[in-house]
Amino acid sequence: MSDNIIVGMADYKIGKAPDKLMTIGLGSCVGICIYDLAKKIGGMAHIMLPSSQGKKGDNPAKYADTCIPLMIGDLLKMGVNKAGLKAKIAGGASMFSFAGNSPLMKIGENNAERVKLEIKKAGIPLVSYDVGGNFGRTIILDLTTGDLLIRTINHGQKVI
């Protein structure tokens, strides 16, 4: 029996096949999947902003720069092989169109860029990604296959 483990905003969860990891309604935030296909163990995060800017005492799962090392640390404790880790990401959309300049347009893009950078820093290959656009995403990571299912409301559904 497999369960969907739901990852909330500013949170991350670790799971093991046959369970699936899922986060619902990603807008400008980014869903980060890091998994070891051989061990069938993986983690999913739902970060909201690029950087904690060194702020202590704040929830580290909120930010790309603090969440990614934390999640990798937890995965290693679960016995994954660091060299076998792969990453997939989705989200980072700009949900609203304003006339003129609005930070709302840039936040998604900044989030996605920072996540890519932090994954690279951690030495993990980013095997696929689906970021940007102007629509929300719900994502489900199948820990048995490593497939990341992406659902949208008006832009179809795909697996990356």
Added chain:
Amino acid sequence: MDVTAAQLEALKEIGNIGSGHAATSLSDMLQSRISMDVPRVWLLPLNKLTEVFGELDSPRAAIYLKITGEAPGKAIFVFSLPSVQTILDTLLGKNPCTDIFTSELAQSALKEVGNILVGSFIMAITEFSGVKLYTSIPALGIDMIGAMIETILIEEGKIDDNVLIFDTKMTGLTEMEGKFLYIPNEGSLKKLVRVFDL
């Protein structure tokens, strides 16, 4: 964010005055009685947003206006898609041009609805509390409610672990159901409730 019970009550009262005016404007616009539920005020952890919004991937239309001035914040109207269609049919008459996904006319009509509603909301608050507020131009989104709300919440590039949300349900016409949300930014609450000597 530190909020006292008395401050929450005061916010509920202020929000109630504002959204009452907004509901009246909507009634005038649609020439139909729109009623409003007793509002709720939440100080909600980020992972509990479903308590206000239900399933975070439900399709909704959201009209978002930024509130600026002495107590900045965010105002959001959330309507189900059938409700939006009901509003548009009432305002523009039933015709194929009012499809919300494709019609620019429909989209700008809806933004204008948001403009008028938030305008009357903040005017009522300003009159009551003396706190000067202004609104931005409206933005419209039609998508997963969770995706739209999180995007609005992080607009300033920072976010607290708990979000203060004023929420009231509006019903009327046939099948019209919407929500009005008011989210004061950090620091705005103190200014808003000053009128209560809190």
